[in-house]
Amino acid sequence: xxxxxxxxxxxxxxxxxxxxxxxxxxxxxxxxxxxxxxxxxxxxxxxxxxxxxxxxxxxxxxxxxxxxxxxxxxxxxxxxxxxxxxxxxxxxxxxxxxxxxxxxxxxxxxxxxxxxxxxxxxxxxxxxxxxxxxxxxxxxxxxxxxxxxxxxxxx
Ligand SMILES: CC(C)(COP(=O)(O)OP(=O)(O)OC[C@H]1O[C@@H](n2cnc3c(N)ncnc32)[C@H](O)[C@@H]1OP(=O)(O)O)[C@@H](O)C(=O)NCCC(=O)NCCS
Numbered sequence: 071x072x073x074x075x076x077x078x079x080x081x082x083x084x085x086x087x088x089x090x091x092x093x094x095x096x097x098x099x100x101x102x103x104x105x106x107x108x109x110x111x112x113x114x115x116x117x118x119x120x121x122x123x124x125x126x127x128x129x130x131x132x133x134x135x136x137x138x139x140x141x142x143x144x145x146x147x148x149x150x151x152x153x154x155x156x157x158x159x160x161x162x163x164x165x166x167x168x169x170x171x172x173x174x175x176x177x178x179x180x181x182x183x184x185x186x187x188x189x190x191x192x193x194x195x196x197x198x199x200x201x202x203x204x205x206x207x208x209x210x211x212x213x214x215x216x217x218x219x220x221x222x223x224x225x
Contacts, residue, residue, distance in 0.1 A: 081126060082166065082169065084122055085122070085123060086120065089114035089115055089119070092133045092135060095133045100154065104214070113138075121135045122170055132157040136174055136186070141206075144222055149186070152174070152188040167197060172201070175223070184224065185222055185223070186222065186225060187206070187222035188222075189218045189221075190221045195221070201223065202223055204223070205219050206220045207219075
C-alpha cells in the first residue's frame with residue numbers, strides 16, 4: 071500500500087474506498103432518478119481499479135475512480151481512465167473536486183502511469199481544463215446523460 075493512500079487536511083480526509091461505497095455519491099450526483107444498478111460500472115471490482123473517497127469527518131462527500139484502460143489515439147502507455155468524478159451538491163465549488171483529483175493523479179504517478187483521461191460531461195469541461203486536461207477528438211453523446219468530451223492529461 072502507498073503512503074499517500076490517506077491524506078488529511080484540516081477538514082478533509084481522502085482514502086481508498088470499496089466500489090459499493092461510491093454509490094452513495096454516484097447515485098445522487100451522477101445517476102439521479104435512475105435505478106441503483108446504474109451506479110455499477112464495468113470494471114469496478116477489478117484489482118487494478120482505484121476508488122478514492124473524500125470524507126468530511128465520517129461523511130463521504132466526494133469520489134473518483136480510476137480504471138486501467140488505454141485509448142488507442144494516445145500513444146503513451148500505461149493509461150488510466152478517470153470515471154465517476156462527483157462531489158455532493160452542497161460541497162461543490164469549495165475546491166474539493168480539485169483536491170481528490172490531484173490526489174488521484176499523484177497516486178497514479180507513483181504507479182508510473184503516464185496518462186489519465188476521461189469522458190467529461192459538457193458542464194465539467196472547464197473543471198478539467200483548470201487541471202490542465204486537454205480535449206481530444208470530437209464531442210459525442212452518451213444516452214440518458216448527454217454530450218461528452220474526451221479529455222486527457224500527461225502526468
Ligand atoms: C465537476 C465537479 C466534480 C467539480 O468539483 P468541485 O469540488 O465542485 O470543483 P472545485 O471547487 O474543486 O473547482 C476547481 C476549479 O474548477 C472550477 N470548476 C468547478 N466546477 C466547474 C464547472 N462545472 N464549470 C467550470 N468551472 C468549474 C472551479 O471554479 C475551480 O476553479 P478555481 O481553482 O480557478 O477556483 C463537481 O462540481 C461535481 O460533482 N459536479 C456534478 C457531477 C459532474 O459533472 N461530474 C463530472 C462528470 S465528468
